[in-house]
Ligand SMILES: NC(=O)C1=CN([C@@H]2O[C@H](COP(=O)(O)OP(=O)(O)OC[C@H]3O[C@@H](n4cnc5c(N)ncnc54)[C@H](OP(=O)(O)O)[C@@H]3O)[C@@H](O)[C@H]2O)C=CC1
């Protein structure tokens with residue numbers, strides 16, 4: 251454990267998979283996170299059953315990965331730990347299906363705190379409620395595990411009736427590879443609000459908008475789509491890789507001093523005080539529940555706006571030129 255930092259971070263030596271030795275874990279869902287958790291747990295020697303709806307297209311995949319498959323209520327009935335890894339908006343419906351299968355002392359576990367934090371699921375008071383959230387897309391959770399590498403994660407306890415909730419959550423985090431890289435102790439509130447803010451303002455929303463605006467600026471000024479794609483999208487990965495490895499400093503060190511001077515003097519003009527005010531507004535909508543209410547209502551209405559915005563994103567010209575160019579890269583298939 252690293253004590254000198256503000257946050258408490260747990261590593262492999264701080265976690266004991268023995269807390270899951272006699273347990274069966276039901277992983278409900280076999281998508282991005284589900285397939286990774288189920289296979290990593292299984293490879294770590296934990297007894298796993300995957301819960302999938304009748305007729306699920308993922309049943310064959312889970313079975314061919316060597317896992318046993320049941321319906322969500324059947325899986326929950328067999329399990330001591332039920333890990334809910336279906337989309338956030340589906341979780342309340344799935345919880346209704348499995349609620350009666352949870353015995354006193356079982357664990358209800360999440361990889362994101364949305365439904366607990368925004369009161370969409372109100373678990374009974376005789377079960378442990380925990381969170382193990384990899385800070386990564388699920389496919390990398392699996393890829394890292396197979397490469398003997400770790401994925402940073404978060405652990406939180408909402409309800410501890412057994413007294414073992416945190417130790418068991420850490421055991422789970424270890425079994426999926428998160429304590430190899432470090433697992434930060436947090437709360438459902440902090441995880442939910444920071445995760446939503448990060449994906450909206452920076453990681454997914456902010457970055458894609460920056461890429462599209464940069465691309466459009468170059469193309470509208472008469473530069474070729476190929477040049478604009480390489481400059482604003484492809485090279486972004488190489489720049490981010492340097493930040494990932496060694497922080498902003500390593501990136502600034504590696505680029506030319508012309509790029510460093512230009513970036514340091516122009517970057518804050520692009521992502522300026524207005525952008526900062528909008529970030530604060532986005533955070534407020536997360537904190538006061540506005541975003542959650544909008545997303546829940548959007549789903550209840552059949553996702554009309556989501557589908558429209560998603561289609562527009564898929565049809566952006568950077569996607570067409572990108573697909574064409576990536577098809578020419580020899581390394582893109584590796
Ligand atoms: N995506 C990520 O990398 C991350 C996700 N999280 C969190 O993890 C959780 C899972 O997210 P994610 O892995 O993206 O989810 P996915 O969208 O990848 O989940 C897909 C799985 O959910 C099942 N599913 C979808 N709809 C239904 C339904 N109506 N009834 C029953 N099962 C259904 C699918 O079943 P079928 O196979 O039958 O279609 C599939 O197995 C969420 O809480 C998310 O916030 C946390 C960190 C990162």
Ligand SMILES: CC[C@](O)(C(C)=O)C(=O)O
Pocket residue numbers: 384385386387388445448449453454
């Ligand atoms: C960044 C998006 C994410 O929060 C994640 C991969 O961690 C998600 O919800 O998928």
Ligand SMILES: [Mg+2]
Pocket residue numbers: 384385386445449
């Ligand atoms: Mg996240």
Ligand SMILES: [Mg+2]
Pocket residue numbers: 362445446449
């Ligand atoms: Mg998220």
